[in-house]
Amino acid sequence: MALFSRKRSTAPSPLDGVDTVLADLDGVVYAGPGALPFAVESLNRAGESARLGYITNNAARTDASVAEHLSSLGLDVAASDVVTSPQAAMRLLAGILPAPATILVVGGDGLVDEVTKAGYTVTRSAEDSPAAVVQGFAPEVAWTDLAEAAFALKLPEDEAGIPWIATNTDWTIPRDRGVAPGNGTLVSAVHTAIGRLATVAGKPEAPIFEEALARFGARKALFIGDRLDTDIMGANRVGIDSVLVLTGIDRPKHVLAAPEGSRPTYILGDLRELHEPYPEAVEKDGVFHVNGAAVRVAGADVEIVAESGVQIDLLRAGAAAIWASGTPVFVLRVPERLYDDPFHRP
Ligand SMILES: [Mg+2]
Numbered sequence: 001m002a003l004f005s006r007k008r009s010t011a012p013s014p015l016d017g018v019d020t021v022l023a024d025l026d027g028v029v030y031a032g033p034g035a036l037p038f039a040v041e042s043l044n045r046a047g048e049s050a051r052l053g054y055i056t057n058n059a060a061r062t063d064a065s066v067a068e069h070l071s072s073l074g075l076d077v078a079a080s081d082v083v084t085s086p087q088a089a090m091r092l093l094a095g096i097l098p099a100p101a102t103i104l105v106v107g108g109d110g111l112v113d114e115v116t117k118a119g120y121t122v123t124r125s126a127e128d129s130p131a132a133v134v135q136g137f138a139p140e141v142a143w144t145d146l147a148e149a150a151f152a153l154k155l156p157e158d159e160a161g162i163p164w165i166a167t168n169t170d171w172t173i174p175r176d177r178g179v180a181p182g183n184g185t186l187v188s189a190v191h192t193a194i195g196r197l198a199t200v201a202g203k204p205e206a207p208i209f210e211e212a213l214a215r216f217g218a219r220k221a222l223f224i225g226d227r228l229d230t231d232i233m234g235a236n237r238v239g240i241d242s243v244l245v246l247t248g249i250d251r252p253k254h255v256l257a258a259p260e261g262s263r264p265t266y267i268l269g270d271l272r273e274l275h276e277p278y279p280e281a282v283e284k285d286g287v288f289h290v291n292g293a294a295v296r297v298a299g300a301d302v303e304i305v306a307e308s309g310v311q312i313d314l315l316r317a318g319a320a321a322i323w324a325s326g327t328p329v330f331v332l333r334v335p336e337r338l339y340d341d342p343f344h345r346p
Pocket residue numbers: 024025026027028225226227248
């Protein structure tokens with residue numbers, strides 16, 4: 001069979017034909033202050049053939065401070081290469097309410113900076129009759145800020161209530177000492193108080209991707225992320241190919257369980273594999289082959305038919321078989337071997 005004799009060296013790499021590479025930061029480029037193994041050299045090499053851009057939901061840092069951090073790790077990054085969720089929020093806001101206008105800001109420097117650059121006036125008080133509320137995470141956001149947002153948003157939108165834009169709705173934010181409430185949790189507090197829903201700019205919603213695609217003039221983009229529910233879902237929503245790299249949050253078992261809409265185009269152990277031929281999963285008589293690995297779903301059983309000793313190929317074959325089965329993963333018996341996790345975890 002010609003399909004099975006395809007050599008690793010003849011398959012295209014994930015970068016084939018790609019003119020713009022967009023990367024998430026945490027879990028893709030770095031974990032905490034330090035770079036992840038192979039990330040910097042692999043991205044620099046990708047930058048030889050494609051435009052490189054960075055996308056972050058973090059609303060607390062400015063594009064310039066993100067660029068400075070990435071440059072300190074050995075990447076060549078200007079502020080204009082970084083797309084932040086406050087910038088996406090401003091793209092969204094401009095479509096609803098052109099500047100100038102007075103905006104109630106709940107958030108820190110990263111957000112205030114973008115609101116000001118977009119030509120709006122910043123207020124912290126509902127008494128200034130703001131024309132919209134924009135909310136993003138900053139460690140200094142207090143109950144008094146959430147209360148001002150609630151006062152400003154007291155009218156429902158269909159009763160002439162003002163727009164409410166959240167930079168992102170990540171429930172949690174990783175800190176040195178553990179996991180803490182993220183912007184989604186704070187937005188949810190306001191939502192619970194007033195019964196309104198915010199419009200969201202960051203991943204997995206489209207505005208942050210649209211801002212990046214427009215800014216970089218992308219024709220064929222590839223998005224690299226470490227989370228299925230934000231990064232990969234978002235890329236799928238805007239119709240661009242995606243890489244899930246196993247150096248961050250989501251692990252092999254999450255990949256196998258990924259719902260339709262959150263399944264990546266490519267599954268990589270680390271970013272070196274951006275430059276390697278990517279083996280297509282080939283189905284034959286219900287068995288999914290990736291190089292020497294083969295997996296099938298038979299009734300409620302997921303069976304490893306063959307192993308090549310390369311764990312990433314076994315995971316790719318398992319994902320292809322499970323995803324194609326249309327059966328929810330929780331009713332399947334999945335051998336643990338299929339989601340072994342020898343990959344780098346931050
Ligand atoms: Mg991430």
